[in-house]
């Protein structure tokens with residue numbers, strides 16, 4: 001099981017630092033991880049994701065998969081580690097550049113910088129923020145690139161490594177580690193945003209399927225959908241119950 005965090009396990013909130021997960025969802029994810037191998041794949045840094053989720057049973061792919069930490073304590077896999085200094089520099093520069101925009105916030109997610117505008121009210125300010133981010137990155141940080149998410153601009157290493165690559169890596173590592181028969185694995189990925197589409201594509205190549213969390217019909221590579229994080233929680237609970245019933249037969 002692969003799970004995104006924001007918008008999937010927790011509703012999108014105004015202040016990103018307050019995206020807390022409910023105790024019921026935490027229980028559902030804990031039960032899930034005890035039943036199926038479960039990984040979190042998020043744009044947040046591993047540290048932040050672990051802080052929110054607080055479950056040691058999980059594997060974590062933070063910073064859009066650029067920091068992969070298995071739950072067995074082995075060294076993390078960080079394919080873009082050479083970008084750390086430039087990301088730190090870009091964080092400071094972007095903080096400075098959007099300081100005047102009311103409601104803007106800049107979050108360092110270790111291997112990427114998130115510039116949030118969930119709390120920016122005026123349309124004109126939102127446009128200004130998007131322009132500043134694009135201009136700053138193109139002019140001053142040519143090794144980085146900008147991608148769009150829900151009310152956020154993400155500044156990431158130019159080298160390609162996305163949630164899809166992270167899922168591929170995790171599948172390979174876990175299959176080897178547990179000596180799974182790869183023809184008997186059914187990977188499932190649940191996510192709500194554009195960056196999750198890369199993972200949905202990989203899943204269909206790997207014989208699994210994606211579930212997009214969305215209220216309305218969307219153009220997506222996922223085969224199924226759930227409406228909101230509370231439906232996700234119910235789905236996870238059902239999956240665990242189903243598996244336990246199978247075991248009893």
Ligand SMILES: [Mg+2]
Pocket residue numbers: 004005006007008191192193
């Ligand atoms: Mg999300």
